[in-house]
Amino acid sequence: MDASVLVDPSPEAACEAVAAGIEAGEVVSVFGRCAVEYEGRASSTLGPGDRLLLLKPDGTALVHTEEGHQPVNWQPPGCDHAVAVEDGDLAVHSTRTTPEEELDVRFAAVAQVSRYAATDDSELALEGTEADLKRRVLDDPALVEAGFEPRATERETPAGAVDVYGVDADGNTVVVELKRRRVGPDAVGQLARYVEALRRDSHEGASVRGVLVAPSVTDRARELLAERGLEFVAVEPTA
Amino acid sequence: MDASVLVDPSPEAACEAVAAGIEAGEVVSVFGRCAVEYEGRASSTLGPGDRLLLLKPDGTALVHTEEGHQPVNWQPPGCDHAVAVEDGDLAVHSTRTTPEEELDVRFAAVAQVSRYAATDDSELALEGTEADLKRRVLDDPALVEAGFEPRATERETPAGAVDVYGVDADGNTVVVELKRRRVGPDAVGQLARYVEALRRDSHEGASVRGVLVAPSVTDRARELLAERGLEFVAVEPTA
DNA sequence: TAATACATATCGCGC
DNA sequence: GCGCGATGTGTATTA
Numbered sequence: 001m002d003a004s005v006l007v008d009p010s011p012e013a014a015c016e017a018v019a020a021g022i023e024a025g026e027v028v029s030v031f032g033r034c035a036v037e038y039e040g041r042a043s044s045t046l047g048p049g050d051r052l053l054l055l056k057p058d059g060t061a062l063v064h065t066e067e068g069h070q071p072v073n074w075q076p077p078g079c080d081h082a083v084a085v086e087d088g089d090l091a092v093h094s095t096r097t098t099p100e101e102e103l104d105v106r107f108a109a110v111a112q113v114s115r116y117a118a119t120d121d122s123e124l125a126l127e128g129t130e131a132d133l134k135r136r137v138l139d140d141p142a143l144v145e146a147g148f149e150p151r152a153t154e155r156e157t158p159a160g161a162v163d164v165y166g167v168d169a170d171g172n173t174v175v176v177e178l179k180r181r182r183v184g185p186d187a188v189g190q191l192a193r194y195v196e197a198l199r200r201d202s203h204e205g206a207s208v209r210g211v212l213v214a215p216s217v218t219d220r221a222r223e224l225l226a227e228r229g230l231e232f233v234a235v236e237p238t239a
Numbered sequence: 240m241d242a243s244v245l246v247d248p249s250p251e252a253a254c255e256a257v258a259a260g261i262e263a264g265e266v267v268s269v270f271g272r273c274a275v276e277y278e279g280r281a282s283s284t285l286g287p288g289d290r291l292l293l294l295k296p297d298g299t300a301l302v303h304t305e306e307g308h309q310p311v312n313w314q315p316p317g318c319d320h321a322v323a324v325e326d327g328d329l330a331v332h333s334t335r336t337t338p339e340e341e342l343d344v345r346f347a348a349v350a351q352v353s354r355y356a357a358t359d360d361s362e363l364a365l366e367g368t369e370a371d372l373k374r375r376v377l378d379d380p381a382l383v384e385a386g387f388e389p390r391a392t393e394r395e396t397p398a399g400a401v402d403v404y405g406v407d408a409d410g411n412t413v414v415v416e417l418k419r420r421r422v423g424p425d426a427v428g429q430l431a432r433y434v435e436a437l438r439r440d441s442h443e444g445a446s447v448r449g450v451l452v453a454p455s456v457t458d459r460a461r462e463l464l465a466e467r468g469l470e471f472v473a474v475e476p477t478a
Numbered sequence: 479t480a481a482t483a484c485a486t487a488t489c490g491c492g493c
Numbered sequence: 494g495c496g497c498g499a500t501g502t503g504t505a506t507t508a
Contacts, residue, residue, distance in 0.1 A: 001272050001289045003350040005244050027291060027305050029268065031355045033240050041420070041501040042367030042476075049359030050240045052266060052293070058306040066266050066357040067297040069315050069488060073363070076308050076503070098479080101501080111242040114351060116270045118305040120288030124312070128281030130484065154507095159463060160424055160482065161507095180485080181280070184497060185399060189428030190483085193463065200466070218496060224398060224432065227439070237281075280486040308503060315488070337494080340486075369499060393492095399497065400492095419499085423482065429498085457481060 002117040011085045014110045018055070018083045018092065021115035025057040030090070032110035036063055036073045040101025046072060053092060053105050055081050061094045061103055075103045130163075130180045133237040137164060137178065137213060143235050144176060144211060159197035160190075172207045173198060179214035180237040187212060188224040195230065241356040250324045253349045257294070257322045257331065260354035264296040269331070271349035275302055275312045279340025285311060292331060292344050294320050300333045300342055314342045369402075369419045372476040376403060376417065376452060382474050383415060383450060398436035399429075411446045412437060418453035419476040426451060427463040434469065 006017050014030065021028035030053040036046040046063075051072070054062040061075035079096040090107040134153065141148040147169030155165035164176035175198060177191040195210035202208060210230040217225070217232050225232055245256050253269065260267035269292040275285040285302075290311070293301040300314035318335040329346040373392065380387040386408025394404035403415035414437060416430040434449035441447060449469040456464070456471050464471055 001270075001348065001350055003246070003270055005246060005351060005353075007242070007244060027303075029291070029353075031242050031353070031357075035361075038501075042365060044363055044365040044501080046363050047361030049361045050355070050357035051359065052268070052355060052357075054291070054303065056303075056306055060306065060308050062303075062308070064266075064293065064295075064301075065359050066355075067295055067299065067316065069299050069301070069313060070500095070502090074308060074501085076501095077306065099501090109240065111240055111355070112244060112353060114244075114268075114270070114353065116289070116291060116305075116350070118270075118289035118291075120290065120304050122274075122286030122288045124283055124285050126281060126283040126486080128486075158459075160459070185432060186425065186429070186498080189432050190425070192431075193424060193428050220397075220399070220496075277486070283486080309485095309487090313486080315486090338486090365501080367501075420501090421481095425483080459481075 001119065004115050006113045007111070009110055009113055011088055011090045011107075011110065014090045014107070014113045015083050015085050017113045017115060018090070022055060022057070022081055022083070024115070024117070027057065027116040027118055028055040029053065029112075029114045029116070030092070030107065030110060031112045032090070032107040034105050034107040036106075037104045038073050038102070041099055044073065048108065055092070059094075059096075061092070061105075063105060073103060073105075075101065079103075128180065128237045130178050130237065133178045133180055133213070133235065134163060136235065136237070136239065137176065141166070144174070144213060144233055148174060157194050157197040158201065159193040162194050168209065172209050173202065175208060175210045177210070177212050179212070181214065182216040182218065183212060183214045184218050184221050185224055187214070188221050188228070188230065191230055192228050240358065243354050245352045246350070248349055248352055250327055250329045250346075250349065253329045253346070253352045254322050254324050256352045256354060257329070261294060261296070261320055261322070263354070263356070266296065266355040266357055267294040268292065268351075268353045268355070269294075269329070269346065269349060270351045271329070271346040273344050273346040275345075276343045277312050277341070280338055283312065287347065294331070298333075298335075300331070300344075302344060312342060312344075314340065318342075367419065367476045369417050369476065372417045372419055372452070372474065373402065375474065375476070375478065376415065380405070383413075383452060383472055387413060396433055396436040397440065398432040401433050407448065411448050412441065414447060414449045416449070416451050418451070420453065421455040421457065422451060422453045423457045423460050424463055426453070427460050427467070427469065430469055431467050
């Protein structure tokens with residue numbers, strides 16, 4: 001771990017530091033008054049304001065204002081960053097292809113440039129995901145209903161892959177859609193697509209049930225389930 | 240715009256700077272070797288590594304590693320940040336309620352603490368959104384088809400609000416779902432929900448057509464549209 | 479590379 | 494505050 005910083009640098013000094021940081025594979029931050037333009041999947045313009053620009057060695061660029069979780073502008077990993085002094089301003093230019101996208105951050109004034117040499121060997125261990133919910137259901141299929149027998153996961157249908165595919169005590173096919181959190185109408189639509197696809201493909205007489213497994217459901221989603229003859233079972237992603 | 244920085248501070252000096260920055264309503268960044276724990280909607284643990292912590296005056300916290308667009312851990316706006324020295328480590332603690340969530344970032348070593356006083360009066364001007372596509376369609380309904388007449392936007396149905404609601408040259412009801420980008424199966428499910436809801440509510444004889452308006456469609460989505468008797472029209476969000 | 483679905487999604491709007 | 498849907502969504506996985 002190593003870090004260096006320039007305070008109130010000239011545009012030329014800032015440019016040199018940013019270029020050196022990128023070259024060295026460091027994380028570079030620039031704080032100053034800037035304007036931002038973006039063009040690609042959409043296009044945007046942002047007038048002057050004080051923001052923090054982060055450049056990562058994987059080609060990520062983030063422009064953060066003083067509020068919000070989301071950066072006001074950004075470039076995803078894999079971009080090429082370039083830096084130059086243009087008309088006395090520090091100009092950072094980030095581009096990529098597929099899709100063609102371009103981000104321009106132009107600093108009229110730079111207050112601080114930092115370079116961070118970061119090494120990080122740890123991986124995030126996350127619990128409470130849909131994968132955890134699936135594990136719970138496969139470990140104890142009775143959470144869905146007594147007699148439920150899982151037969152496959154990620155089983156393919158013409159409408160997409162079903163989370164858990166199995167049979168009930170009466171031999172009916174059961175399609176289970178898992179959600180780690182409270183579900184709305186979108187999840188009902190998803191389950192309905194899978195059920196309809198399997199009914200379409202199935203031989204006559206074989207009935208297909210659809211079960212949404214999630215911690216809870218909104219009123220509207222519950223109505224949509226009822227209209228389509230689908231079911232809901234409350235299960236939390238973790239015990 | 241004003242900024243200050245501490246290099247290789249003691250835990251106590253770092254703590255004081257972070258606390259002062261938060262108190263002053265500034266953006267605060269801390270770079271150093273840290274471990275992170277999160278508990279709330281899910282839970283996670285992250286072992287030691289070099290990362291950049293951003294604390295914003297609106298109560299946002301972001302932990303960024305040297306790669307990726309997304310922070311490895313975070314807290315959304317509205318949280319309360321607290322900082323302390325614990326067993327010689329700089330500990331930053333961020334909490335919120337509804338839902339109850341808690342983020343702990345514990346620095347074994349701090350390389351840099353920066354304070355940024357940011358003012359930003361500009362708003363992002365974004366083009367190429369779904370709102371732009373809607374404007375296009377309302378300005379020139381023939382983009383959907385000759386004779387199409389919009390009658391309402393955001394019209395409510397039991398399944399949710401329809402983007403554009405209108406009638407065709409033959410007097411049939413037309414439901415238009417707009418997407419700013421290439422659409423997949425999820426958009427077909429959404430359109431199908433609206434169409435089904437309106438058919439259910441409508442008097443006999445009145446037919447309801449569903450049209451997906453987007454730049455393009457995936458193969459699977461096209462098949463699903465065909466199976467459900469729904470239509471697709473290619474339109475870009477901007478001319 | 480494209481497609482499909484998850485995500486501690488976040489964000490904004492309406493009720 | 495909850496519900497609902499858009500997002501330049503990003504991200505992983507799979508074909």
